[in-house]
Amino acid sequence: MITKSLDxxxxxxxxxxxxxxxxxxxxxxxxxxxxxxxGDNPVFDEEYWKExxxxxxxxxxxxxxxxxxxxxxxDKVKMIxxxxxxxxxxxxxxxxxxxxxxxxxxxxxxGMILSYILPHLEEKLTSKVHCETIRTTGLPESILxxxxxxxxESNKNCDVAFLPHRMLGVDIRLTxxxxxxxxxxxxxxxxxxxxYVYGFNNDTIEAxxxxxxxxxxxxxxxxxxCTAGMLSAKLTNLSGSSQYFNGGVVCYSNALKRxxxxxxxxxxxxxxxxxxxxxxxxxxxxxxKLKSDIGIGITGIAGPKGxxxxxxxxxxxxxxxxxxxxxxxxxNLTPNxxxxxxxxxxxxxxxxxxxxxxx
Amino acid sequence: MITKSLDxxxxxxxxxxxxxxxxxxxxxxxxxxxxxxxGDNPVFDEEYWKExxxxxxxxxxxxxxxxxxxxxxxDKVKMIxxxxxxxxxxxxxxxxxxxxxxxxxxxxxxGMILSYILPHLEEKLTSKVHCETIRTTGLPESILxxxxxxxxESNKNCDVAFLPHRMLGVDIRLTxxxxxxxxxxxxxxxxxxxxYVYGFNNDTIEAxxxxxxxxxxxxxxxxxxCTAGMLSAKLTNLSGSSQYFNGGVVCYSNALKRxxxxxxxxxxxxxxxxxxxxxxxxxxxxxxKLKSDIGIGITGIAGPKGxxxxxxxxxxxxxxxxxxxxxxxxxNLTPNxxxxxxxxxxxxxxxxxxxxxxx
Numbered sequence: 001m002i003t004k005s006l007d008x009x010x011x012x013x014x015x016x017x018x019x020x021x022x023x024x025x026x027x028x029x030x031x032x033x034x035x036x037x038x039g040d041n042p043v044f045d046e047e048y049w050k051e052x053x054x055x056x057x058x059x060x061x062x063x064x065x066x067x068x069x070x071x072x073x074x075d076k077v078k079m080i081x082x083x084x085x086x087x088x089x090x091x092x093x094x095x096x097x098x099x100x101x102x103x104x105x106x107x108x109x110x111g112m113i114l115s116y117i118l119p120h121l122e123e124k125l126t127s128k129v130h131c132e133t134i135r136t137t138g139l140p141e142s143i144l145x146x147x148x149x150x151x152x153e154s155n156k157n158c159d160v161a162f163l164p165h166r167m168l169g170v171d172i173r174l175t176x177x178x179x180x181x182x183x184x185x186x187x188x189x190x191x192x193x194x195x196y197v198y199g200f201n202n203d204t205i206e207a208x209x210x211x212x213x214x215x216x217x218x219x220x221x222x223x224x225x226c227t228a229g230m231l232s233a234k235l236t237n238l239s240g241s242s243q244y245f246n247g248g249v250v251c252y253s254n255a256l257k258r259x260x261x262x263x264x265x266x267x268x269x270x271x272x273x274x275x276x277x278x279x280x281x282x283x284x285x286x287x288x289k290l291k292s293d294i295g296i297g298i299t300g301i302a303g304p305k306g307x308x309x310x311x312x313x314x315x316x317x318x319x320x321x322x323x324x325x326x327x328x329x330x331x332n333l334t335p336n337x338x339x340x341x342x343x344x345x346x347x348x349x350x351x352x353x354x355x356x357x358x359x
Numbered sequence: 360m361i362t363k364s365l366d367x368x369x370x371x372x373x374x375x376x377x378x379x380x381x382x383x384x385x386x387x388x389x390x391x392x393x394x395x396x397x398g399d400n401p402v403f404d405e406e407y408w409k410e411x412x413x414x415x416x417x418x419x420x421x422x423x424x425x426x427x428x429x430x431x432x433x434d435k436v437k438m439i440x441x442x443x444x445x446x447x448x449x450x451x452x453x454x455x456x457x458x459x460x461x462x463x464x465x466x467x468x469x470g471m472i473l474s475y476i477l478p479h480l481e482e483k484l485t486s487k488v489h490c491e492t493i494r495t496t497g498l499p500e501s502i503l504x505x506x507x508x509x510x511x512e513s514n515k516n517c518d519v520a521f522l523p524h525r526m527l528g529v530d531i532r533l534t535x536x537x538x539x540x541x542x543x544x545x546x547x548x549x550x551x552x553x554x555y556v557y558g559f560n561n562d563t564i565e566a567x568x569x570x571x572x573x574x575x576x577x578x579x580x581x582x583x584x585c586t587a588g589m590l591s592a593k594l595t596n597l598s599g600s601s602q603y604f605n606g607g608v609v610c611y612s613n614a615l616k617r618x619x620x621x622x623x624x625x626x627x628x629x630x631x632x633x634x635x636x637x638x639x640x641x642x643x644x645x646x647x648k649l650k651s652d653i654g655i656g657i658t659g660i661a662g663p664k665g666x667x668x669x670x671x672x673x674x675x676x677x678x679x680x681x682x683x684x685x686x687x688x689x690x691n692l693t694p695n696x697x698x699x700x701x702x703x704x705x706x707x708x709x710x711x712x713x714x715x716x717x718x
Contacts, residue, residue, distance in 0.1 A: 228595035229588025236587035
């Protein structure tokens with residue numbers, strides 16, 4: 001099967017990438033097959049074995065004998081380093097075609113694509129294509145396109161793709177061989193829809209927010225109900241986050257909202273936990289309690305149960321306290337718990353970004 | 360390009376699945392191409408358009424005119440419902456071959472694979488293959504295989520695959536046409552490595568823990584430092600989680616550990632925040648404070664910075680308070696912040712699972 005496919009693809013393609021089957025276990029036959037296919041003779045690689053011993057020792061383990069399978073090399077192969085696992089990738093060349101075998105574990109494969117395959121391909125390229133991605137959130141792809149369709153039509157030499165990440169945002173990818181018109185079109189689009197643009201290329205919304213918080217020397221505290229720690233987890237994805245993130249309370253019950261965060265019990269009784277009033281209190285009280293410049297309060301009905309006619313599943317309030325004001329946003333999201341929680345975090349980070357940009 | 364590939368693949372394959380290009384924007388040409396290829400005549404689908412209007416109304420938006428593209432159907436096509444987006448899938452049949460066009464957004468594609476394509480394929484199958492997955496955590500794939508290699512060797516009619524999810528766990532997938540020997544082998548493997556098995560097939564570790572907490576009528580509270588809300592977010596992934604999850608504190612700074620959770624300041628000074636002693640205090644104090652049966656304390660150096668010679672990046676302590684005892688685990692994880700945080704959550708849930716199983 002593997003050799004048949006290699007035969008077939010090598011007729012049409014200069015570069016062939018296969019993934020999976022490089023593991024140490026019995027079901028992994030790719031390595032053996034490739035050495036045979038390319039007439040190479042695998043020999044034990046003492047140096048890499050020592051490296052594996054070292055790595056396992058760091059996590060208090062002995063390398064299993066089975067991993068010896070992964071410590072081989074040959075005359076005709078270049079081994080590709082793996083920063084995330086034990087299986088190295090393989091690169092063979094034959095009759096002008098390049099064959100790459102990568103592990104199937106996504107993170108490991110991705111690492112080798114970035115560190116080895118892309119630089120290799122870049123070297124071989126004769127014409128260069130430029131690519132820029134504009135990252136947006138807050139509008140579905142069709143509405144975004146309506147807003148910029150004239151710009152796309154009048155820049156035909158740029159390829160424009162809309163890449164939605166479910167309801168979390170849409171990336172607009174511009175591709176062309178003409179670098180100047182790429183930058184022109186990018187500027188025009190960004191000017192038109194700046195409210196929805198949070199970054200470019202590999203920017204994440206949490207990194208953008210983190211940069212602004214550090215620049216402005218501000219600290220944040222969170223009081224999360226329905227998102228239950230997802231926002232604080234996101235805010236601390238980045239190294240050095242203690243500089244701007246003080247901490248938070250996951251106040252799932254009314255008792256915690258009252259006793260730990262300090263929300264007025266009468267407000268909870270009168271308006272219910274999922275209300276503008278409680279979101280506002282969560283935001284301001286957590287800021288005071290955790291001595292932070294900014295307080296964020298989130299309360300909502302994530303679903304799938306717990307909705308009523310007046311307060312349906314998906315109803316969510318986000319409050320942001322800053323400089324003695326509380327900014328409140330109400331969202332009517334979806335019936336899906338997972339989507340509602342993810343979406344709330346992104347929408348909230350986007351509000352925070354907009355607020356910080358005004359500063 | 361699309362039509363050339365369809366011509367080629369239809370020679371060898373009965374079922375052809377293509378993904379992507381069903382969006383409403385100008386760069387999406389798959390729909391038009393398919394109607395032409397199969398000689399079908401698309402007509403506007405009034406009923407689906409009304410459905411789209413309804414869905415957009417729920418999120419306070421008007422359907423953009425562009426989405427009219429997505430509200431077409433034809434005589435020769437069966438439209439496939441999309442629970443997560445606006446683009447419906449398409450199913451054509453021609454000369455005994457089946458062609459499926461699905462959206463490229465992973466969640467939407469996955470939904471249609473599960474709801475439409477798999478049931479369709481199952482109907483057409485003449486021989487049945489049985490498959491069971493054993494989900495494990497705590498051991499690398501090579502060590503797992505060493506432990507069960509004799510069982511695999513003596514059950515040659517079962518296909519055994521090891522599927523690692525980075526360091527988070529390994530799935531062992533058994534496949535065979537003989538259902539009885541599948542169940543036999545499964546039992547033998549589970550008996551041998553039961554300590555590392557947390558579930559089967561689509562079980563998640565948080566769902567297993569949630570079931571046990573509900574069965575035993577127990578509640579949990581968390582005090583998270585380095586994981587900063589990731590554990591509480593995981594524990595509340597499931598609907599009805601308020602039954603067992605009370606809440607938590609994300610105590611990123613020493614001040615919060617002391618002032619909000621109630622950790623003894625002298626302990627913090629003497630042993631440092633990342634220590635067995637502080638993990639233990641976090642666990643017991645948060646249980647008391649949030650009136651919960653179980654308290655979980657997590658403290659560690661996630662990295663990439665902040666490590667010292669005595670306390671390197673990756674050093675992590677998990678404390679679980681239950682019935683007047685605190686169970687402490689120390690881990691020496693990796694240099695990678697993201698992996699350390701994810702791994703800590705899974706390892707912690709696995710300890711909690713083992714503790715609850717002893718009850």
